[in-house]
Amino acid sequence: MNVLDAVAVFAAGVAAGGINSIVGSGSLVTFPTLVALGYPPVVANISNNLGLVPGNVSAAFGYREELRGQRDRLIRLGSASLVGALIGAVLLLSLPARAFDFIVPGLIMIALVLVIVQPRLQAWMQARREENGHRPHGGPLLWTGVLGTGVYGGYFGAAQGIVLIGLLGIAIDDDLQRLNGVKNALSAVVNGTAALLFIGVWAFGGTRINWWAVLLIALGSTLGGLLGAKVGRRIPPLILRGVIVVVGLVAIVNLLS
Template identity: 75%
Template sequence: MNVLDGAAILAAGVAAGGINTIVGSGSLITFPTLVALGYPPVVANISNNIGLVPGAITGAYGYRQELKGQRERLLRLGSASFAGALIGAALLLGLPDEAFKIIVPALIGIALVLVVVQPRLQAWLLARRENHHPHGGPWLWVGVLATGVYGGYFGAAQGIVLIAMLGIALDDGLQRANAAKNVLSGVVNGSAALLFIGLSIVGEARIDWPAVLLIALGATVGGVLGAKVGRRIPPLVLRGVIVVVGVVAIVNLLR
């Protein structure tokens, strides 16, 4: 790795950390950067996953005000994220690299539609819900589990999917849903990272640690900056940002 390559990875880490905190899909910056610099796709994916963990921590900390009162909810949903992440990470190491090539763009597209219609759909569901569940109920848990599987496998745009589901299933504001999304995404990345590190010790996974370090440094800074910006964005504008980032993600994945 030369100086220019290192600077590119560091800059990508800053951008990814910020985007992940505000919306999600920061991996669509760091992962392609690593691949473009010559890293094998699976190595790039694993190294990227581990490197983004510190950014998830700083992003969640930046949203600590919005996280107040969500402890029990996050413990319940976090168990789904944890289990899903381990399944997804195992699939990454056991399935062909192209396994989710068709599913991923479709999943992001569905999530964007859900984000756009979320206010009306949420109102409709609340009006017909006989017993309101403060944690979203069993279907949200299953949805978070499935998103964790996807996040453990690849991770890009899992935040978009999560915020769409949380925004619809929870009777809460979009910023509080975004705060919960940051925690759950961090659980997915952190759980998968621990598995990857463990497997690397026994020679079952390859990790490029210099790339991990640079992404981690950048993502840590990006997470702090993203929280400062994201918490001040009005819900309507935040929805617009989510849609724009999601569309860009689909275009990049279909290339």
């Protein structure tokens, strides 16, 4: 890796960390950058996953105020993210590298629809909660949805934050910024779990990792995650929802191009 390549990867990491903190889909910056520099897709995917973990952690740390009082919610939903991430990572290591290419754009589009119609659906969900009792953790359907998102995140991960924030916003009656903090924490669980599995397989010679790319993305995404958290926590819900939709549409275009 020459100096220009290193600068490009680091800059992509900063951008991805900021995007992941505010919305999600930062992998749509770093992953294409690595592929454009000549890395094989699976190597780029795994190296990108490892590099973004510190950024996920820094983003969750930046939202620590919003995460206060949500320990039980994080434990319950975090278990779904952990199990899903393991399944997704195993699929990545055992299935063809482009097996999810036709599924990913559809998942993102569904997530964007959920974000757009969230206020109306949230009102409907609130009425059902008043009839059937309040579920601060979203119930079994949300747990299943978070599990499925973890599978997707463990396999590829781009735009998993958009899917998560869409699911959380509809299933849980809470402030969008608090849910964004939960999204960041769950994304950290997914990427961290997958990363541990990838490292374990790499240690036994079962896969390839470019550690220079991991280091540069890790440094960049950590900085971007902290900066993104400072900006994202000050964005009004309506504007944040608009940012989510725009980034999601860009993600779909990138994936289909």
